[in-house]
Amino acid sequence: MVKLPHSFAMTTDNPYRALPSVDRLLADERLRPLGGGERPVVTQLVRQALETARGAVSAGRPAPTQDQIVESVLGLAEDVFHPTLRPLINATGVIIHTNLGRAPLSEEAIAAMAAVSSGYSNLEFDLEAGERGSRFLHLESVLQQLTGAEAAMAVNNNASAVLLALSALAHDREVIVSRGQAVEIGGGFRIPDVMRQSGGRLVEVGTTNRTYPRDYQDAITPDTVAVMRVHASNFRIVGFTETPGIDDLARLAHEHDVLLLDDLGSGCLLDTTQFGLAPEPTVQESLAAGADLAMFSGDKLLGGPQAGIIVGRSELVERLRRHPLARAVRMDKASIAALTATLLHYLRGEALEKLPVWRMIAAPLAEVRRRARRWARGIGPVAKVVDGRSMIGGGSLPEESLPTKLVAIAGDGAYVTDLARRLRRGDPPVVARIEKDALLLDPRTVPSRQDSTVIQAVTAALSE
Numbered sequence: 001m002v003k004l005p006h007s008f009a010m011t012t013d014n015p016y017r018a019l020p021s022v023d024r025l026l027a028d029e030r031l032r033p034l035g036g037g038e039r040p041v042v043t044q045l046v047r048q049a050l051e052t053a054r055g056a057v058s059a060g061r062p063a064p065t066q067d068q069i070v071e072s073v074l075g076l077a078e079d080v081f082h083p084t085l086r087p088l089i090n091a092t093g094v095i096i097h098t099n100l101g102r103a104p105l106s107e108e109a110i111a112a113m114a115a116v117s118s119g120y121s122n123l124e125f126d127l128e129a130g131e132r133g134s135r136f137l138h139l140e141s142v143l144q145q146l147t148g149a150e151a152a153m154a155v156n157n158n159a160s161a162v163l164l165a166l167s168a169l170a171h172d173r174e175v176i177v178s179r180g181q182a183v184e185i186g187g188g189f190r191i192p193d194v195m196r197q198s199g200g201r202l203v204e205v206g207t208t209n210r211t212y213p214r215d216y217q218d219a220i221t222p223d224t225v226a227v228m229r230v231h232a233s234n235f236r237i238v239g240f241t242e243t244p245g246i247d248d249l250a251r252l253a254h255e256h257d258v259l260l261l262d263d264l265g266s267g268c269l270l271d272t273t274q275f276g277l278a279p280e281p282t283v284q285e286s287l288a289a290g291a292d293l294a295m296f297s298g299d300k301l302l303g304g305p306q307a308g309i310i311v312g313r314s315e316l317v318e319r320l321r322r323h324p325l326a327r328a329v330r331m332d333k334a335s336i337a338a339l340t341a342t343l344l345h346y347l348r349g350e351a352l353e354k355l356p357v358w359r360m361i362a363a364p365l366a367e368v369r370r371r372a373r374r375w376a377r378g379i380g381p382v383a384k385v386v387d388g389r390s391m392i393g394g395g396s397l398p399e400e401s402l403p404t405k406l407v408a409i410a411g412d413g414a415y416v417t418d419l420a421r422r423l424r425r426g427d428p429p430v431v432a433r434i435e436k437d438a439l440l441l442d443p444r445t446v447p448s449r450q451d452s453t454v455i456q457a458v459t460a461a462l463s464e
């Protein structure tokens with residue numbers, strides 16, 4: 001038998017006795033809006049709060065009152081019923097921010113998602129024939145029109161597009177990649193690892209900074225199935241460098257009867273030099289040069305939903321569609337709808353006006369300045385408008401930036417860090433850029449309809 005301490009035997013002194021019962025708490029008025037005892041989750045939260053209260057007692061603290069326990073149940077409910085994934089305001093000036101969800105969608109893309117999600121659709125149904133169809137066909141014609149590709153398909157993201165292509169085409173075969181391109185894209189996506197996972201054998205050629213056509217040529221064996229180019233999306237090697245262009249690679253690959261695979265990363269359809277940015281390789285150039293398959297993301301510079309788009313020769317795309325992995329990495333109907341709507345903006349020649357990513361890139365400096373001034377006026381004398389740069393970000397155009405106007409709130413490191421934290425904890429959260437002696441807010445990455453929300457959020461955070 002367990003021997004209880006004296007105080008436990010004396011029920012009048014037992015502090016646990018002061019705690020309300022589960023039933024009594026469930027009957028409390030203040031918990032009624034949660035649905036009370038009929039909802040198992042509420043009973044569970046009550047038990048959880050009581051457990052914490054017992055913990056306090058066993059640690060020698062006074063027993064929490066019923067009011068305090070009800071408060072903690074309400075706090076727990078607030079956490080449980082609040083989705084952790086929330087919209088926020090990106091005032092960092094990084095246009096394609098992977099941690100903040102990459103590309104915002106156009107209104108048309110959002111409407112297309114809603115339309116196809118609120119009911120049934122012909123996702124895999126051929127309306128003419130009245131029989132089973134393929135989900136891969138919905139995007140094909142618009143992608144053919146835009147890129148000139150013979151065939152096209154889209155999967156969950158570009159990482160799965162590359163994995164699928166290598167699995168379907170390079171299993172037990174060799175794929176030649178320049179040492180300067182055997183890279184890590186981020187989030188643990190490393191070309192050598194993806195190659196291993198696909199069953200392909202990576203043959204690295206050249207050096208980190210210099211690879212010549214003859215390096216590829218010397219590495220071709222009867223086991224070689226492809227040469228692959230990987231776009232260096234998130235870094236740049238400068239100085240004494242050399243990499244064959246896509247034209248040279250195509251010529252070389254085809255002379256030796258091997259495939260040319262092109263992982264474009266961001267996959268741009270527009271000319272970036274019109275905005276004073278470095279040229280980002282376009283999908284059209286890659287195919288025109290002779291890439292057999294080109295792969296790119298839907299939610300980087302394309303400005304659409306998360307997706308991996310694969311364009312190229314019919315016979316290869318067909319092999320990818322039939323591979324078992326294609327089923328595992330397929331896109332869902334809402335994303336297919338959003339991607340189609342996004343691509344249609346390009347086809348109609350309205351991408352710069354309709355797609356938020358391109359609107360932000362194309363926003364004239366005068367407009368950004370006007371908004372920065374409005375923010376600064378709204379916030380008060382602590383806010384100053386200063387020159388700065390907006391970053392493209394997101395594995396596109398490494399190191400490339402656009403001139404911008406920032407709202408700066410000066411302060412020492414601890415003050416600025418704390419202010420940024422208060423902004424992140426607001427509703428909606430505002431994410432700012434922190435520099436050592438200032439908090440910086442870039443209007444370029446904030447839709448103008450949220451100007452007053454930003455001013456209010458900053459004002460509240462400053463007065464907290």
Ligand SMILES: *Cc1c(COP(=O)(O)O)cnc(C)c1O
Nearest residue numbers: 157158159185231233265297395
């Ligand atoms: C971003 C990127 C990927 C991964 O694309 P996700 O759409 O994020 O899966 C693959 N390759 C390159 C070169 C990239 O830049």
